[in-house]
Amino acid sequence: MVDAETAVDGENTDDPEVADDPEVAADLGTEPAGAVGTSTDDPLKAEIMRATYGALVKRGYSDLTIQSIADEFPKSKSLLYYHYDGKDDLLASFLGFATERFRREIDVETDDPEAQLRSLVDRLVPESLDDDEYRLQVALLELRSETPHNERFREQYAVVDESLKSAIADVLSRGVESGAFAADADPDTEAEALVSLLTGARTRRLSTHERFPIGGTRTALDAHLDRLLADPEPER
């Protein structure tokens, strides 16, 4: 996982670092290219997103201010105001940005559908969380709990949710076609279940923290994926 400092210092403008971290993409899901007119290939945008990420990890959602993002941003604060309508706009953009990066990464790392699906699950619900990962997930949960009061966040979460679902459905479709997954697995239905399963595991983990049964959860996730296989392995 990229820490805030590395992210801020990074000069590589098309740097995949921000979402090298599966957690950045975390609650997120994914954004269809251009959905909010925000390409991850824009170098300035990448820098702003790194600053947003750094501030989120350091401050959490409730204490986040434009100034705390500016503090992580190596260029002029006025650029933030020029490109974004305030904190909420920056955060909504961040969700979309991280989501798009996450989706891209999943796409490129392998073209084996089963491996892609296991990697996606592993990134969203890893065995352990370091401090930064934990703090980011907490900030994202806070952001999520704002959605009922914030139309902009709600809209963005709908995009993120749909996007993660369609990414999973794509992997499943290819897997059914290739014979890796059971022929009777309906990609849309299974993707819908998997998004809930992953979102729920992440939410429960944060709500109970040290007490969260990560071992049992990962066993359950593995068993769930095993069931989707054409020739299921015995349940673990």
Next chain:
Amino acid sequence: MVDAETAVDGENTDDPEVADDPEVAADLGTEPAGAVGTSTDDPLKAEIMRATYGALVKRGYSDLTIQSIADEFPKSKSLLYYHYDGKDDLLASFLGFATERFRREIDVETDDPEAQLRSLVDRLVPESLDDDEYRLQVALLELRSETPHNERFREQYAVVDESLKSAIADVLSRGVESGAFAADADPDTEAEALVSLLTGARTRRLSTHERFPIGGTRTALDAHLDRLLADPEPER
């Protein structure tokens, strides 16, 4: 669902109204009898919990004050202070209380394991939410997003989570024994997955609200339950 007025006016002290509402038990899960020394049979406690429920639905979590709970409580405000160490204590108790009621209701309405499981799913992720149900779920999501900063809530959510899981595992065990569920379904693993699935579906629903694909989610939940059956129905 009980609305705040009915709950406040209710005189029946062992009134199941508060958790007549599946949503009250909502994010919750269940509390093992006596876990936090809070019996649902205590009439004064039931009255206080109804007041807490009423205030939560009206005000949400962020705007909740002891005074707003007192406004819903027909007796002296001093009783609230006498029995509870402030707002957080009241809310943690409310979680436990609603959870215990929810668990009791699931237990008594039928002894058919499949019907119990479907009813539990149906209560936690109903086809539609009325305004009060929606507002309560939103308040509970806010409360959940406080858990990382609040040890008392985190402890209570661990109890709630474990309790919902054990309730589901119990139903599954009985179903495997009776032959309703597949003999190779591991109750603990399946319960773990189901708790995440339900928690995730509820969280996603609130994050996207009008855009939430409730039809698809319920189809996915049904398909998931169908798979647990000894003689699976065709996937819907």
